[in-house]
Amino acid sequence: MHARVAAATTTALIGATVAILPTPHAGAAAGDGPVIVSHRGASAYAPENTLASIDKAAAMGFSWVENDVQRTRDGELVVIHDDTLARTTDVEQVYPNRAPWKVKDFTAEEISRLDAGSWFGSRYKGTRVPTLKQYMNRVSRNHQKLVLEIKNPELYPGIERQTLRLLGNEGWLKPGRLKRRLIVQSFSIGSLRTVHRLRPGIKTGYLGTPSIAALPAYAEFADQINASYTSISAGYVSALHSFDGPHGKPLEILTWTVNSGDTARRVTRYGVDGIITNTPDVVRRAVTAY
Template identity: 30%
Template sequence: MMNADAVIRQVMTGLVMFSLLSGPALGSEHAPDEPMAVGKRLSEQSGIPWHAVIAHRGDSFDAPESTRPAYLLARALGADYLELDLQRTKDGQLVAFHDDTLKRTTNVEEVFPERADDPISSFTLAELKQLDAGSWFNERYPARARSSYKGLKILTLDEVRSIAEGGDNHPGLYIETKVPKQFPGIEADLKAYLETHHWMGDQALQAPKNFDQKSHVGVAFTPGRVVLQTFEKSSLVNLQQQMPEVPKILLLWLGDGYIPADESIRKGEDESAADFYAREQVASQQAYADWLDFAKSNGAVGVGPSAVQSEHDGKFSSQFSYMDLAKRWMVDMSHEKGLLVHLYTVDQPQDFRTYSNRGVDGFFTNHTSALLQFYGRPSDESVEHILRSWNY
């Protein structure tokens, strides 16, 4: 916990006094030190930073998601991890892209109109590189638009890795196997890639002798340099078989083959998806526990539950406000079962505070600088300065 102040209270007769850690990350919901200590210990055992800053598709608040400026920004600001969704092209190239199709964040409807609804697996890398993956951001977020974002390209895993290895900071890679059933064998492909490029195994990256760990991020030089994540039980099993020594996170969701939801809660006819998600509940505590048990028994070191953002009205994209799968009892249960908790996807200080008070061990965030500020690790350089230094 950072920037803590001592809060002294008299107990009973006033003969016993004690102090509690408070400050920006803590509040009225703060549990005793023990749950916090458990999460810290579990993180350290996995080689993963405690209070991890996981840049969700890069700094996707300030730049188009999963593009070069988004990842450069996240690295320069000081994120612990560059997060990406892994898919595979028709010609076998591993790329960083989130959606099942290309329509939301590219101009595929202009370039390949007959194929606009086709999955990435039906495109070659050369075809994907013809697409503009940046202009959509300027249209959706005019206050953060930049002319330099027009024409940005979809990145390969290799290009994201190169970004992680460049610069003064060396973040780790936090990789999700996206819709893995569409890409049989992608777990083995990923293992081969990481071994070839010295991100796992005996030849894994080592910090240079002159590397200053106090001033710069060096997660890429630690045992937690790569974290593997998936929503799919089958992919977790495959990841564990392929890379048993690499930390893994089982992402959590409700319904549709995931954690059973309370079926009495139905979406209203005019209700937004974000508002409905905010009302959803697990069917039972046992249903939640079953998923934690599966994660633990299949090699996961933690879970990634979803969060409700306090504002999902357009100020921050409502697509990132989901159901609350990190209630206090859920975080406590995860820790009791030996699983750390990385929460997705949180962008606002009041939400960082709320969920930190419940004991979560790190956040996926679109707004890297805001989370770093909350954790007391602000960058010396502004977003504007960093972008200009890279001619964006």
């Protein structure tokens, strides 16, 4: 074990409650604050995972957005968080006899008929669930950057290869975008391993909080450990930064879902590399003030 790893691990294990001064973020220049990522777009202000939500993020001046990808019955990749359509569309009214309204049980054409905005507010009536292709085209148009989550891969065998093929077709696997504008994340170790094996150049993030002892194993296929803010400490972040990921750079951490200024300031003190938030403006004000 390298000396810096041993020292950081000892600090985290023995003195995690001791205040630790923030170090320069692995993903930003010294003196910069953490990257702000709009969670499912600017989802406090527009319906999540829609084109409207990423347009809102762009209008607010935020370049990084996050989304969730699942697959329809006929094999179309769509952008939606839940594995059911019930929470964020009017599927129960349009298709009342098809409970439990799982994404995988509907065709893309059927889903395209659904209203994915009225639940959020009348001004968004008629907003649709976007296909991943539509979403990527809008992200490109907005000159934005993307944290793409492969959701529920156990429900969609082969979704990793299919997602990468679509990203390639849309120009997102070219060197410039690959290095600076795309991260693929998942709660699934197997899914991330598959992405790393198929396209080793892609930056990947594991969603969770592995033990410090387990970090070397995760560092074989993940560039980031993207953890809930409730599960991390300054000691954990310091230890994590001491391990190198698959591309020879220190592991990074994006933390979620941070929606208050107090929490944003706290995780900034921890030294996180990025903050995923529904309220990017609130986080920006807090981090700038800090």
